[in-house]
Amino acid sequence: MLGRVYSAVRAFARLLGSVSLTFLGLTCVTFVIGRVIPIDPVLAIVGDKASNETYERVRLQLGLDKPLMVQYWTYLKKVVQGDFGNSVMTAHPVLTDLLHVFPATIELATLALVIGVVGGIPLGVYAAVNRGRWPDQIIRFVSLIGYSMPVFWLGLIGLLLFYAKLGWVEGPGRLDVGFDDIVPTVTGMLTVDSLWAGETEVFWNVMGHLILPASILGYISIATVARMTRSFMLSQLKQEYILAALAKGLSPARVVWVHALGNVWVQLITVIALTFGSLLEGAVLTETVFAWPGLGFYLKNSLFAADLNAVLGGTVLVGVVYIGLNMLSDVVYTLVDPRARGNS
Amino acid sequence: MTMRTWLLDPAPGSRRQARLGGWFRAWLALQRNSLAMTGLVIVVLLLLVAIFAPVIADRNLAVQQVLEDRLQPWSWQHWFGTDELGRDILTRMIFGARITLVIVFLVSAIVVPIGLAIGLPAGYFGGWIDAVLMRITDIFLAFPRLVLALAFAAALGPGIENAVIAIALTAWPPYARLARAETLTRRNAEFIQAAELLGASHLRILLTQILPLSLPSVIIRLTLDMAGIILTAAGLGFLGLGAQPPSAEWGAMVSSGRQVLLDQWWVATLPGLAIFVTSLGFNLLGDGLRDVSDSRS
Secondary structure (H helix, E strand, C coil): CHHHHHHHHHHHHHHHHHHHHHHHHHHHHHHHHHHHCCCCHHHHHHCCCCCHHHHHHHHHHCCCCCCHHHHHHHHHHHHHCCCCCECCCCCCEHHHHHHHHHHHHHHHHHHHHHHHHHHHHHHHHHHHHCCCCHHHHHHHHHHHHHHHCCHHHHHHHHHHHHHHHCCCCCCCCCCCHHHCCCCCCCCCCHHHHHHHCCCHHHHHHHHHHHHHHHHHHHHHHHHHHHHHHHHHHHHHHCCHHHHHHHHCCCCHHHHHHHHHHHHHHHHHHHHHHHHHHHHHHHHHHHHHHHCCCCHHHHHHHHHHCCCHHHHHHHHHHHHHHHHHHHHHHHHHHHHHCHHHHHCC | CCHHHHHCCCCCCCHHHHHHHHHHHHHHHHHHCHHHHHHHHHHHHHHHHHHCHHHHCCHHHHHCCCHHHCCCCCCCCCCCCECCCCCEHHHHHHHHHHHHHHHHHHHHHHHHHHHHHHHHHHHHHCHHHHHHHHHHHHHHHCCCHHHHHHHHHHHHCCCHHHHHHHHHHHHCHHHHHHHHHHHHHHHCCHHHHHHHHCCCCHHHHHHHHHHHHHHHHHHHHHHHHHHHHHHHHHHHHHCCCCCCCCCCCHHHHHHHHHHHCCCCCHHHHHHHHHHHHHHHHHHHHHHHHHHHHHHHC
C-alpha cells in the first residue's frame, strides 16, 4: 500500500517536472519570437516618428538594457501571473481579451469533439471487425479524405451549400443581431448561457450558427478517431481472450463492444485529448471562415494589427491548453490502466 | 532468365540483385493497392505539371490583369473561369503547384536532417544524451503547429520563407522520435558490434550502418506528412501569412475568392480543390507505402 502511494507520488512529481519543463520551453520560444527576432521591439511600439527621449524611455521600460536572461526571467514571472501586457488593438489587457474570446472557441471545439467521438469510435470499431472487406475500405477512404481536407475550404463549401443555396443553417457569426445581449453572460458559451437563462429561442438560433462549423471540424476529427480506434481494436481482436470469450459462448457483439472496446478506451483517451488540441488549432481557420468571434478570429485580427502582445498571449494560452491536455491524458491513463502505474 | 525471375530470385547472387529485388517486390505489393496507385498517379501528375508549367500554360495569363474579363465563368478560353482581376484561374493553379511543391520540398529538406541529427544519437548513445535530446523533442512536440506558425509570421512578417521556417520548426519532432526508435531496434545487432570491433567510429557507424536502414521508414513518414505540410502551408496562405499576392499560392487564391463566393463560386472553390486533391494524393500514397512496409516486416 505504502509502496503504491510512493510510486504514485513519484509518478506525479515526474509528470509535474516534465510539464514545467515544457512550459519553460514554450515561454522561451514566445520570448524569442517577441523580444529577439523583431529587429527593434522599441520601434515596433513607439513608431518611427517618436523622439529620442520617448524611444529611450520605452527602451528602459521594456528592460531592453538588461541582459537577455534577466529579460526572460522578468517575462516568465509576468506570464506565470497571467500578465501578457496590453493589446495594442483593443487597449485591454491581453488576458482579459483572451478570457472573453476563448469560451466561443471552447464551445465550437467541444461540439466538434463530441461529433468526432460519437461518429469516429463506432466507425473505427466497425472497420476493424470487417477488416479488409468493403466497409473497411470505405471507412478508410472516408478518413483519408478527412485527413486531406483543407478545413477552411470545406467551410466555404459548407457555407455556399447549406447556408446560401439550401438555407438549412444560419450564416456566419455566433448568433443573429436581433438576439444580441438577451442572455446574460455566465460561462461565455452561448449554448450553455441561453439554456441557463431559459431562452430556448436564443438557444436554437445559437445552434443554427454553431452546427455547421462544428460539423466541419467534427468530420476532420472523425477521421482521426476512426483510424486510431480501428488500429487499437485490431490489436485487441488478435488477442487470445477474445477467442476465449467467443468459445465461452458470448455473443460476438458483446465481445467486440464490451470486451475489446473496453480495453481500447485507455489508448483512446490520449487520442481524444490530442484531437481536442488539434481542434483548437483547426478553429483558427474555421473561425476565420465563419466570422466566429473566438480565439482564432482574435489571433488573426491581432496579427494584422501587428499586435504582438496579443498574438504571443494567444500562443501561450493555446500552448498551455496543449500541455494541460497532454498532462490530463497521462494522468487518466495512469488512473485507468493498472499496468501504467507500477513501472515508474 | 527474364528480368522478372532475376529480380524475384529467392537466392540473389549479388547485393545489387538483392536490393533491386526488394524494391521490385515492394513495387509489386504497391501495385496491388489501387488506392495507393491512385495516390501515386496524382503525385506524379502534380510533379509533371509543376515542372512543365511554363510549357503547358502561358505565364502571362497568370499575372496579366484583364479587367474587362473579371470573374468570367468557364469558357473555352478560360477553362476554370477568371478571378477578380481577370486572371485565368487554371493557369494560376498550374503555377501554384510549383509554390506548393517548393514549400513541401524546403520543409522536408530542413525537417529530415534535423530529425535524424537528433534521433540517431539519442537512440545510439542512450543515457543522458538520450534524455536531453528527447526532452527537447517532447517540448517541441507539445507546440501547436499552426498557432506557433502564426506567431512566427507575426514576428518575422508574412512570406513563403517564414512560413517554411515556422512549419519546419514544428514538424521535426516526430522524425527525431522515429529515428530514435529505429536506432534502438538495431543498436545491439551483431553487425553493429562487428563494425565496432573493426574499429569504426561512432559517427561512421551512425552514417553508414544505421542511417541507411532508418531512411525507408523516415521517407514513408515524410510522404504521410506531406499532406499535413501542404494543408498548413495553404492555411497560412489563406490567413494571408504565406505567399503574398500576386503570387498564385492556392490558399491565398481561396482567400481572395471569398468575397465573391456566393456569386462566383469557382474563384474560391477550384484552387481549394487543388489543395484537397494534392494532399489526398500524398495521403493515399503514404498509406499504401506504409502497408507495404508493414507486410514486409
